[in-house]
Amino acid sequence: DAGVTQSPTHLIKTRGQQVTLRCSPKSGHDTVSWYQQALGQGPQFIFQYYEEEERQRGNFPDRFSGHQFPNYSSELNVNALLLGDSALYLCASSPIGTGIVHEQYFGPGTRLTVT
Amino acid sequence: AQTVTQSQPEMSVQEAETVTLSCTYDTSESDYYLFWYKQPPSRQMILVIRQEAYKQQNATENRFSVNFQKAAKSFSLKISDSQLGDAAMYFCAYSEDDKIIFGKGTRLHILP
Structure with a gap:
């Protein structure tokens, strides 16, 4: 049973560019959360x-957007990258409900x- | 604002000894979960132990146990018989509205 997978592992971008990060949830999970x-x-x-x-959404600007696909996988998009966006981006999956x-x-x- | 405070940025413990990591939090909710997560250099966030706020009994998972003081909003982690593999960043966290709020972490060093 595969756990949560993310791609790519590392990424280098230039200020002003756009980036897309990907996440596949654990089998049986349908909810995906993103953390910086x-x-x-x-x-x-x-x-x-x-x-x-x-x-629901935390206190992040609209430059951060996301998407979830019918297979529950998810993308995180960040536009107009700033130096301060440099970070580890974590994806977490969970079943809905309790x-x-x-x-x-x-x-x-x-x-x-x-x- | 929801906050989690870990007052010890770094700690060291001798192998096989016991260490306690401190955590306080601030919430107005009465029903929530508390967590301790471990993040080794591999970056994978691993759940160590979980406590439901409405349960008075302290959670225990093998060598890991917590001291949960709800009135004081305190949630400390005790690691017994420390092992080299316990070296990592430890994050205290609590939940509200289906999201997790983390502290800044405590780096734990295990001395052989």
């Missing part, structure tokens, strides 16, 4: 997707560097 982890910090919640819609929080499994993350 800056260096030396704890992860911060970006947004959560369920049934192909954004279910399992969302206490059964949230994290992927290995994508390290984004903006130069």
Whole structure:
């Protein structure tokens, strides 16, 4: 049973560019959450997707957007990249209902560097 | 604002000894979950232990146990018989509205 997978592992982009990160949830999970982890910090919640819609959102600008596909996989898009967007981006999947929080499994993350 | 405070940025413990990591949090909710996550250099966030706020009994998972003081909003993690593989960043977190709010972490070093 594959866990949460993310691609790519590492990514280097230039300021002003756009980036897309991808996440495949654990088998049997239908909810995907995205977190940003800056260096030396704890992860911060970006947004959560369920049934192909954004279910809730943290305090991130509109430059951060997402999508969920019918197979439950998800993308995180960041436009007009800033140096401050450099971080580890974590995806977490969970089953809907009471399992969302206490059964949230994290992927290995994508390290984004903006130069 | 929802916050989680881990007052110890770094800690060290001798192998086979016991160490306690501290955490306080702030929430106005009465029903929530508390977590300790481990993040080794591989970056994978691994759930160590989970506590439901409405349960008074402290959670235990093998060598890991918590001291949950709801009134004080305190949630410390005790690691017994520390092993070299326990070396990692440890994040305290709590949940609300189906999202998880993390502290800044404590880096734990295990001394052989």
